[in-house]
Amino acid sequence: xxxxxxxxxxxxxxxxxxxxxxxxxxxxxxxxxxxxxxxxxxxxxxxxxxxxxxxxxxxxxxxxxxxxxxxxxxxxxxxxxxxxxxxxxxxxxxxxxxxxxxxxxxxxx
Amino acid sequence: xxxxxxxxxxxxxxxxxxxxxxxxxxxxxxxxxxxxxxxxxxxxxxxxxxxxxxxxxxxxxxxxxxxxxxxxxxxxxxxxxxxxxxxxxxxxxxxxxxxxxxxxxxxxxxxxxxxxxxxxxxxxxxxxxxxxxxxxxxxxxxxxxxxxxxxxxxxxxxxxxxxxxxxxxxxxxxxxxxxxxxxxxxxxxxxxxxxxxxxxxxxxxxxxxxxxxxxxxxxxxxxxxxxxxxxx
Numbered sequence: 001x002x003x004x005x006x007x008x009x010x011x012x013x014x015x016x017x018x019x020x021x022x023x024x025x026x027x028x029x030x031x032x033x034x035x036x037x038x039x040x041x042x043x044x045x046x047x048x049x050x051x052x053x054x055x056x057x058x059x060x061x062x063x064x065x066x067x068x069x070x071x072x073x074x075x076x077x078x079x080x081x082x083x084x085x086x087x088x089x090x091x092x093x094x095x096x097x098x099x100x101x102x103x104x105x106x107x108x109x
Numbered sequence: 110x111x112x113x114x115x116x117x118x119x120x121x122x123x124x125x126x127x128x129x130x131x132x133x134x135x136x137x138x139x140x141x142x143x144x145x146x147x148x149x150x151x152x153x154x155x156x157x158x159x160x161x162x163x164x165x166x167x168x169x170x171x172x173x174x175x176x177x178x179x180x181x182x183x184x185x186x187x188x189x190x191x192x193x194x195x196x197x198x199x200x201x202x203x204x205x206x207x208x209x210x211x212x213x214x215x216x217x218x219x220x221x222x223x224x225x226x227x228x229x230x231x232x233x234x235x236x237x238x239x240x241x242x243x244x245x246x247x248x249x250x251x252x253x254x255x256x257x258x259x260x261x262x263x264x265x266x267x268x269x270x271x272x273x274x275x276x277x278x279x280x281x282x283x284x285x286x287x288x289x290x291x292x293x294x295x296x297x298x299x300x301x302x303x304x305x306x307x308x309x310x311x312x313x314x315x316x317x318x319x320x321x322x323x324x325x326x327x328x329x330x331x332x333x334x335x336x337x338x339x340x341x
Contacts, residue, residue, distance in 0.1 A: 001148055002174050010174045010183055015160040017187040018194070022219045025198025040331045042196045047291040048300030048327070049189045050284035052319045053169065055304035057277050059315060075274055079281045084289075090132050092285075093278040101271035 071107040075100035115238060122242035129222050130250040133164070137254020139275040140168060144255070145262035146273070147175045154259035158252045162218060165283060166190050167255075168276045173316075182317045189320050197224040205237035218244040299326050 002010075058076070062068045079096030086092070137158065144154040149171065157167045166187060173183055197219055206215045223244045227235065261267055288297050300323045307319035 002177060006177075007149070007153065007174055009180060010170060011156060011160050013180060013184055014163075014166060014170050014187045017184060018161055018163050018166065018191045019217055021188070021191050021194045022198065023216050024195050026203055026216060036335070037331060038195070040334075041192070041327065044291065044293075044296050044327055044330075045189070045324075046193055047284065047287035047297045048323045049192070049320065050280060050287045051297050051300045052304045052316070052323060053190070053280050054277070054284050055301060055308065056316055056319070057172075057280060059308050059312070076277065076281055079278045080285050083282050083285045089279075089282045089286075090135070092282050093275055096278040096281065097271055097274045100274035104271055 067107055068109065071103045075103060115242075118236060118238040119242050122239050122246055125226055125239070126222075126243045126246045126250070129226070130247060133222065133247060134250045134254035136164060136275070136279070137251045138258035138261075139272050140164070140171075141255040141258020141260070142262040142267065142269065142272055143168065143258075143276060144171055145259050146268055147171050149175075151256075151259035151263040154255040155252050158248075158255045162248060162251070163191055163194075163220060164251065165279055168279060172276070178316075179314075182314065185320055186316055189324075193221075194219060197221075200228055202227060202235075202237070202240070205235075206241055207237050211237070211241050215241055215244060218248055220244075220247065222247055296327070296330075299323065 054076075058072065061072055075096045078099045079092050082095040083089070083092035140158070141151070141154040144157070145151055157170065161167055161170065169186065169190065170183070173186065198216075201215075201219060201224060203212055203215060206212045223240075226243055227240045291297065300319075303322035303326065304315070304319040307315045307322065311318045
């Protein structure tokens, strides 16, 4: 269980960095707008970062137990499929979560 | 234009955010349930939502905090996950928001949804006050949703294992959107490969190593495209 002090530090740190990122373009607007590197990162960073996070969230997949691995992966694939089909974030998440609920019932740990 | 009075702006903003606000309220509830389900006290939910106010990052912060992640890794992850916000400021109409305090709040509360609302409608329709109100209402939806979820989870000792997946699904959706918008496959493939390498080589510092590898790869690719365009 994390200590309150550590949690407060996590909140303060993440809050400060998020605010700095949101304020940065207004403070150094012109330099950011003309930077090729910023434009390049803006185009190529988001997809990779999000994918890394998905892999991170699935990092403890029990790869030595195929059925349990499938139980975790199938809802992910359903979420992607529904999202590519309807492009509605809430619908995709609801569909994936519903499939996960069924998968938990069908394949107990 | 919907009048110059503030109740008129508030009403207009309420109509603007109705759909998105309901979605944020629901997502907030599952965030609150996650906070309590992760073993944190319920009141951390409104603190996260009030201070950080970046939905997807908050889910991730709870996971990182419960895993006892080093603060340096928390900082780098926040920087990269919320890095996209740097680009919002380039087109958000901050000059139309009234007052210094109003502008300060508008920057603090510049979440994805607020950016989308403020930049997808013509200037003549959206007054600065209406944008500001919509940001306030979105945060009210998010904080009340997460507090309600946390209190419900706390009071009824509610543990819904299937809801753990909401968090994964959120990032799966964000990744799908970003990959489709990026219109290239090599970058995303390199990111996944780097993440798998990091998982095998440095399981305890997986995020930091994976993000570091990916940024390094992007910088190398950037330099190469620059050199190629200079040669051409």
